[in-house]
Structures are given as structure tokens and as C-alpha cells.
Amino acid sequence: MKTLDEFRAVYHLPLPELILTAAEAHRANRGYGDIQRCELLSIKTGGCPEDCKYCSQSAHYDTPVDRQPLLTVDEVRTRAEAAKHRGATRFCMGAAWRAPKDGPEFDRVVEMVRVVRGLGMEACVTLGMLTDHQARRLADAGLTAYNHNLDTSRRHYPEVITTRTYDDRLDTLRAVSRAGIAVCSGGILGMGETEDDRLMMLCELAQLDPPPESVPINCLMPQAGTPLAMAPAVDSLQIVRLVATARIAFPRSRVRLSAGRDRMSRELQVLCFLAGADSVFFGEKLLTAPNPRESEDEALFRAMGVSASACETTSKP
Numbered sequence: 001m002k003t004l005d006e007f008r009a010v011y012h013l014p015l016p017e018l019i020l021t022a023a024e025a026h027r028a029n030r031g032y033g034d035i036q037r038c039e040l041l042s043i044k045t046g047g048c049p050e051d052c053k054y055c056s057q058s059a060h061y062d063t064p065v066d067r068q069p070l071l072t073v074d075e076v077r078t079r080a081e082a083a084k085h086r087g088a089t090r091f092c093m094g095a096a097w098r099a100p101k102d103g104p105e106f107d108r109v110v111e112m113v114r115v116v117r118g119l120g121m122e123a124c125v126t127l128g129m130l131t132d133h134q135a136r137r138l139a140d141a142g143l144t145a146y147n148h149n150l151d152t153s154r155r156h157y158p159e160v161i162t163t164r165t166y167d168d169r170l171d172t173l174r175a176v177s178r179a180g181i182a183v184c185s186g187g188i189l190g191m192g193e194t195e196d197d198r199l200m201m202l203c204e205l206a207q208l209d210p211p212p213e214s215v216p217i218n219c220l221m222p223q224a225g226t227p228l229a230m231a232p233a234v235d236s237l238q239i240v241r242l243v244a245t246a247r248i249a250f251p252r253s254r255v256r257l258s259a260g261r262d263r264m265s266r267e268l269q270v271l272c273f274l275a276g277a278d279s280v281f282f283g284e285k286l287l288t289a290p291n292p293r294e295s296e297d298e299a300l301f302r303a304m305g306v307s308a309s310a311c312e313t314t315s316k317p
């Protein structure tokens with residue numbers, strides 16, 4: 001699927017037909033029961049110069065998030081080891097930067113990537129805009145993927161962020177690909193956009209060559225003090241439709257049911273997995289916001305009868 005009309009035609013199929021089509025694409029292209037557990041760690045928190053209207057870490061808004069300087073490599077190692085014991089196979093690290101500055105801090109992040117890879121986990125980082133040189137250094141350290149979300153459609157973007165452009169975002173994604181690092185890029189639902197805006201975002205991602213290795217679908221977690229603090233929740237069947245459309249458009253990619261699961265019922269999450277989602281953030285905190293309790297996720301996975309081996313690993317500390 002490449003054109004917006006194709007995306008619309010798929011998205012607006014009768015819902016059972018859409019889910020079945022996505023499930024067939026999922027079964028044909030990936031291990032159906034393989035739902036990846038990822039853990040997320042904020043390695044540098046708050047004080048970000050960007051004005052993303054959804055974000056608790058932007059210095060433009062008065063939010064309850066405390067600033068925290070870049071963690072040490074040892075702190076990251078400890079957290080990554082614990083994540084591995086809980087069954088995570090991917091460790092994702094986020095920094096509240098517009099772009100990393102070359103120097104000791106970037107060197108430290110490169111070392112963090114080496115450490116996580118050394119533990120045998122996939123490593124993903126999200127650090128803001130990257131130069132070609134920085135992308136190559138991360139690639140040399142063995143980085144598995146770089147997360148950099150388009151967030152929304154090109155036309156809705158300026159309503160959400162004014163301190164950078166959509167093309168800045170695409171430039172970084174191209175630098176990441178040029179360095180041979182897999183791209184993780186998706187967006188956030190529930191920022192006042194239309195359903196068509198969400199399809200435009202998927203359509204932009206579908207133009208990337210190669211297509212993104214993973215597509216995170218986040219639901220806005222309204223953050224106190226931000227301009228989107230009072231945004232209403234997204235309709236649950238619209239989430240299912242978008243997940244299914246992403247699965248059909250990116251049959252070989254991970255479609256990640258990312259932020260916002262704490263407000264989703266078990267049944268809605270199961271529908272999303274049926275529609276092709278195959279990854280979650282595991283652990284009680286995302287970057288600054290809460291995630292479902294580990295015990296709840298364990299129970300959900302057990303009830304679904306998937307990833308039994310990962311559950312066994314996680315029950316032993």
C-alpha cells in the first residue's frame with residue numbers, strides 16, 4: 001500500500017473483514033504468538049527545548065516532571081540486566097533532547113548501546129535529530145533501531161510542534177537508514193487529529209525505503225500542565241482499525257502497542273493483538289508516565305496463552 005486512497009479503502013473495510021485481513025497478513029509474515037516485550041528507560045529527563053504539546057518533558061510547560069541529567073553507564077547496565085531478567089528482549093532508551101551534542105554525553109550514550117547489546121538484547125534509542133556522523137557511531141556500537149516518530153500527519157504537525165518541521169523529522173529518518181540502522185517510527189493518536197490524518201501518517205511511513213522495522217502506535221497519555229492535558233480519549237475501535245491497517249501496510253514490521261495501554265481494557269488489547277500488534281512496553285513506567293503493572297501484563301499474556309517461555313523466565317528473578 002502506497003497511496004492515501006489505498007489506506008482509506010483498507011481502513012474503512014467492515015471491521016471483521018479488516019481484522020481478518022490483518023490477522024492473515026500477520027500469520028503469513030510473522031510468528032503469530034510472538035509478542036515482544038520491550039522495556040523503556042528515560043536516560044535524560046525533562047528540560048527539553050522542543051515544544052511538543054503532548055510532552056511532560058518540554059521546558060515550555062509547567063509539568064510535575066523533575067529534571068534528571070544523563071544517567072551513568074553503570075545505572076543503565078543495572079536497569080538493562082533487570083529488564084532482561086523480566087523477559088525483555090529489547091531495551092529502549094529515551095533522552096529529552098532536541099538533538100544530541102557531540103562530546104562526552106553522546107560518547108556515553110554510545111557506550112550504553114554497547115552495554116545493552118553486550119547483554120544480548122536489542123537496543124533502541126530515541127535522542128532527537130541526528131547527523132549522519134552520529135548515526136554511524138550508533139551503528140558501529142551495534143544499535144538495533146532508532147526511534148523517531150512522525151507523530152501525526154504533515155498537515156496536523158504544526159498544530160502539535162512548532163520548534164521543528166516534518167522535514168527535519170524525515171531527514172533524521174533518512175540519516176538513520178543511510179547508516180544501516182533500522183527505523184522505528186510511528187505516532188500518537190488523540191491529539192485532535194482526524195482519522196484521515198492518522199492514515200496520512202501511515203502513508204508517509206510507507207514511502208520510506210526501506211519501510212520502518214517497527215511502527216509504534218501510541219495513544220496520547222494526557223500530561224498535567226501540557227496544552228493537551230484535557231484531550232479526550234481515542235475511540236477504542238479506531239485504535240483497532242489503525243493497528244490493523246498498519247499490520248496490512250507493514251506486514252513484516254513490528255506493530256507496537258505503545259503508550260496508553262493503562263487505559264485499555266484487556267479485551268481491547270486482545271483485539272489489537274488479533275489485529276496485528278506484536279509488541280508492548282513491559283514494566284511499570286514508560287519514560288515519565290505509568291504503564292500497566294507487570295503482574296497484570298503477566299496475567300494477560302498467560303490468559304492469552306502466548307509467550308509462555310518468556311513468562312517462565314520472568315517468574316524467576
Ligand code: SAM
Pocket residue numbers: 048054055056094095096097098126127128129147148149151187188218219220221222223259287
Ligand atoms: N526527544 C526525543 C524525540 O522526541 O524525538 C525522544 C523522546 S520522546 C519522549 C519519544 C516519543 O514519545 C515522542 O516522539 C512521542 O511520540 C512519544 N510520547 C511522548 N509523550 C507522549 C505522551 N504524553 N503520550 C504518548 N506518547 C508520547
Ligand code: DTB
Pocket residue numbers: 040056092094126147149186187216217218221258259285286287288289290
Ligand atoms: C514511542 O513511540 N513511545 C515511547 C517510545 N517511543 C520512546 C515513549 C512513550 C512515552 C509516553 C509518555 C511518557 O512516559 O512520558
Ligand code: SF4
Pocket residue numbers: 048049050051052055056057058059095096097098128
Ligand atoms: Fe522533547 Fe521529545 Fe518531549 Fe518533544 S517529545 S518535548 S523532543 S522529549
